[in-house]
Amino acid sequence: MVAEKSDALVLRAVEFSETSLVVTLFTRDFGKIGALAKGARRLKSPFESALDVLALCRIVFLHKSSGALDLLTEAKLLRRFRPAGRELFGLYAAYYVAELLGELTDEGDPHPELFDLADETLLGLAAGEPVARRVVRFELGALRLLGHMPSLQQCAECSAPVATAGRVAFGQLDGGVLCGRCRGGKTQVVSVTAGALRTMTQMADPRSRTWQRIEIDARTLGEIRGVLNGYITNLLGRKPRLHQYLGLLWRY
Ligand SMILES: [Zn+2]
Incomplete structure (x- = not known):
């Protein structure tokens, strides 16, 4: 297993056990991955709070063979998502x-x-x-x-241009x-x-x-x-x- 690094957006985080999370991440270099973050729910977690949904973080993970969850070993928070104002x-x-x-x-x-x-x-x-x-x-x-x-300007079937008015x-x-x-x-x-x-x-x-x-x-x-x-x-x-x-x- 090789340790891989990438920037990642946290799409989902689901409690896996009393101490761990299963996260779905969209990474810049490897696309979507599912990874186990052992100990992520502990008070002193190795991931701190980098695994909040919508957070941008830099991760290190061990890539498992097909079917198995990858293993997250590091996640450093780069930016947390905070919406502007009070609008939802x-x-x-x-x-x-x-x-x-x-x-x-x-x-x-x-x-x-x-x-x-x-x-x-x-x-x-x-x-x-x-x-x-x-x-x-x-x-x-x-x-x-x-x-x-x-297709927005040419017919999706025959490629003829469609009307530009009406x-x-x-x-x-x-x-x-x-x-x-x-x-x-x-x-x-x-x-x-x-x-x-x-x-x-x-x-x-x-x-x-x-x-x-x-x-x-x-x-x-x-x-x-x-x-x-x-x-x-x-x-x-x-x-x-x-x-x-x-x-x-x-x-x-
Ligand atoms: Zn057509």
């Missing part, structure tokens, strides 16, 4: 980031860019940036980096927008404005430095949420747990 939405959004990282990624499948995006998102939420926009930016970035980005069909099961010819016979098709699709395209652009200045009005946000909520629910095979807590935010 920032905290819910941070838990949602953890939920999506846990549900959309596989163990041992590293995605350093996704790690950096999650880290940046938590920093933004802690700094009190507008939550709804941060969530959309993270969702679209995560979908792109994991190869699930929906309403466009979006196939929740078809990987994106559909042209008039391809939409026939499809189920779970929603209608979305071309304007909302344009905003999503801008929000998804990884090279964009201007996305933080994009104003998303309530109607457009409602449309974007309709598309993303359905799309992500289909991808996971169930509704993300945090959607119910974030729902009020999306109704603004």
Whole structure:
């Protein structure tokens, strides 16, 4: 067994015995791992309080063979997540980031860019940036980096460009927008404005430095949420747990 090092975000921590925790971590270099932290619940723990959910830490762990839990040997706290102000939405959004990282990624499948995006998102939420926009930016970035980005401007079936005005069909099961010819016979098709699709395209652009200045009005946000909520629910095979807590935010 080789000792591996990485930065990691704590996604989950579950009591394992009177003294130990089983943690799910999203590491920058090794992707998601499940690890046993022996003694983590002791008063004088070798991990201090580095294993709180949403904390960023630097870890050392022993990589076990397939199936077995890895063994965490060190965790040094780099940053704890503290939401800005007294609003709970920032905290819910941070838990949602953890939920999506846990549900959309596989163990041992590293995605350093996704790690950096999650880290940046938590920093933004802690700094009190507008939550709804941060969530959309993270969702679209995560979908792109994991190869699930929906097609927003070309028909997902035949690649024909779709209308740039009015309403466009979006196939929740078809990987994106559909042209008039391809939409026939499809189920779970929603209608979305071309304007909302344009905003999503801008929000998804990884090279964009201007996305933080994009104003998303309530109607457009409602449309974007309709598309993303359905799309992500289909991808996971169930509704993300945090959607119910974030729902009020999306109704603004
Ligand atoms: Zn088509």
